[in-house]
Amino acid sequence: MDGGAVGQVVESRCSELEPGDIVVHGHGWREYSVVTEKDARKVQPIAGLPLSVYLGALGMPGLTAYAGLLDVAEFVPGDAVFVSGAAGAVGSLVGQIARLKGASRVIGSAGSSRKVDFLINTLGFDAAFDYKQGPVAEQLAEVAPEGIDVYFDNVGAEHLEAAIGAMRTHGRIALCGMIASYNETEPPAAPRNLMVLIGRRITMRGMLAVDHQNRMPDLIRDVGDWLRDGSLIFQETVIEGLPNMPQAFLDMLAGGNVGKMIVRL
Numbered sequence: 001m002d003g004g005a006v007g008q009v010v011e012s013r014c015s016e017l018e019p020g021d022i023v024v025h026g027h028g029w030r031e032y033s034v035v036t037e038k039d040a041r042k043v044q045p046i047a048g049l050p051l052s053v054y055l056g057a058l059g060m061p062g063l064t065a066y067a068g069l070l071d072v073a074e075f076v077p078g079d080a081v082f083v084s085g086a087a088g089a090v091g092s093l094v095g096q097i098a099r100l101k102g103a104s105r106v107i108g109s110a111g112s113s114r115k116v117d118f119l120i121n122t123l124g125f126d127a128a129f130d131y132k133q134g135p136v137a138e139q140l141a142e143v144a145p146e147g148i149d150v151y152f153d154n155v156g157a158e159h160l161e162a163a164i165g166a167m168r169t170h171g172r173i174a175l176c177g178m179i180a181s182y183n184e185t186e187p188p189a190a191p192r193n194l195m196v197l198i199g200r201r202i203t204m205r206g207m208l209a210v211d212h213q214n215r216m217p218d219l220i221r222d223v224g225d226w227l228r229d230g231s232l233i234f235q236e237t238v239i240e241g242l243p244n245m246p247q248a249f250l251d252m253l254a255g256g257n258v259g260k261m262i263v264r265l
């Protein structure tokens, strides 16, 4: 299985990389990998942070959050932002970046009271709710009575319908993921309210992180600074050992992670 990995070069026949260098690559689920120079990105360890930060806040999820919020959703300071999957790898960064870039209100949804508590009391979200405790539209209306300007969608279906319903005029939606539907065998029943997009002139745009590599230096600068000064929290759930990798993957899909799910070899 492919997937992001960070590790140490043990042997090299390329001039750019030496044994001991730390690299990120996409070969994933294995202890050793033969990579070409163009497959491996050399990174610098950051004092006080695990190397796995390059798989989270300073890696693909970070880039997804950063470019998705700032470029795809065209966030501007003062926006009220709602993110679903908010306690996960991407979502936890979207909310924090929005807060640090001057959002007027940051709202998140997640699948347990423990995660809701984490969003408000650890990550500094203004409000959060457990989507399993009642209809998303009703819970969102309670915490965002004046509506939202940006919705960062990690979930789709009922969440997307609720967010469309709560959007202000000229709102923007970044479609990042639709995890509620990944295992469905039937098309989702929601959203049923797409017509709202017309009257409120709402923009909804799909995105892939891979298209936003040009933002990597900005991500490393901004998020790197926030990590160093402690204004952004990098959370991960760490599972030990390659044999536990499939279960870790299944647990991630079922909500067993807070922040980035990492398997340490």
Ligand SMILES: NC(=O)c1ccc[n+]([C@@H]2O[C@H](COP(=O)([O-])OP(=O)(O)OC[C@H]3O[C@@H](n4cnc5c(N)ncnc54)[C@H](OP(=O)(O)O)[C@@H]3O)[C@@H](O)[C@H]2O)c1
Residues within 6 Å of the ligand: 060, 061, 064, 085, 086, 087, 088, 089, 090, 091, 109, 110, 111, 112, 115, 131, 154, 155, 175, 176, 177, 178, 179, 180, 181, 207, 208, 209, 210, 252, 253, 254, 255, 256, 257, 259, 260, 261
């Ligand atoms: N477009 C891109 O380039 C790109 C890049 C990276 C990721 N993504 C997408 O972004 C989303 C987040 O990815 P991630 O890596 O950060 O994963 P993650 O949020 O760390 O983990 C997935 C989370 O989804 C939640 N979830 C699972 N089933 C759900 C459901 N039916 N309804 C609501 N929430 C559900 C679970 O949290 P709860 O406990 O809160 O349910 C789980 O922890 C995914 O949809 C992923 O496919 C897209």
